[in-house]
Amino acid sequence: MEFDFTPVITYFPTLLKGVGVASLVAIVVAFMSIVGGLIVAVISIYTNKVVSWPLRFFIWLFMTTPLLLQLYFLYFGLGEWVLIPAIVVGILGLGFHYMAYNAEIFIATIKSVSGGQYEASRSLGFGHWNTILYIIVPQALIRSIPQLGNNMILMVKDTSVLSAIGVAELVYASQYAISVSFRPFEFFIVIAMMYYVINILMELGQAWLERQTAYRR
Template sequence: MEFDFSPVITYAPTLLKGMGVTFLIALVVAIFSIVGGLLVAVISIFTNKVVSWPLRFFIWLFMTTPLLLQLYFLYFGLGEWILIPALMVGVLGLGFHYMAYNADIFIATIRSVSSGQYEASRSLGFGHLRTIYYIIVPQAFIRSVPQIGNNLILMVKDTSVLSAIGVAELVYASQYAISVSFRPFEFFIVIAVIYYILNLFMEYGQSRFERMTADRR
């Protein structure tokens, strides 16, 4: 068997376009899942059971069902009543999935902050919301950096699952090129190398950020 990477060069613009879609999805989902996960965690801890129980059910539901099933439900299931573009379904599905995981992490780190700090803040005249915003959440966020970083790395790789619903990300773009060139092995090698390099960059960025915040934990 002889390798021929010339089709990869020919379809490089297609792969670059798919890579751009992957980066865009990953960026939007990262922001959505972190901010949303933090809000879900804070609300579920500091509100009454009527509000917190539905949020905890949301976390349990998305953590105990496969991502692909969630995407199929949103795209094909809800698609019978509401026409939602595949890209939006991909962002929402991946976002809610990792929002649940991030919320679970934030709940643990918020609870790890000493209750004495909350009491000390209130005794200094800080209100309930200001104490949460200025005292509790910053410490919890810093403590969650390693786990959240790992989740983001997994999330970027999971963007490939969106090809199953027709989102034109990197894997979907390579599938199109393979269907025309009939050189699957070469394309899969290149795609694997791209994900590997991206993974290295994210791990490097995570380690740098962890070192920057290490003295604040």
């Protein structure tokens, strides 16, 4: 078997467009899943069961069903009533999926903050929600960086699943190039290397962020 990377060079701009789409999706999903996960965690811990139980069910539902099934449900199920662009469905599907996982991380890190800090803050005149927002949550955020970083690395790789609903990310772009060039192995090698480089860069960024915040833990 002879390798021929000429088609890869020809369609490399197409692959770069796929990287751009995947990066855009990943950035939006990261913001949605982290902020949403933090909100879900705080509400589920500090509110009554009438409010927290539906959120717990949300976490359980998205953590116990496959991501691909969730995407199909949103795209084909809701698509019967509302026409939603594939990229929006992909962002919502990935966002809710990782929001559930991030919420579990935040629940654990919030509970790991010493209860004495809550009592000390209240004794200094801070209100209940001010204590949570300005004392407890910032510490929980810092403590959650390693787990959140790992989740976001997994999420970036999971953007490849969006090709199943027609989102033109990296894998989808490569499938088009393969269908024209009939050189699948060469393209698979290149996109694997591209994902590897992205992962390495994210791991370096995570390590830098952990070093910057280590003294605050």
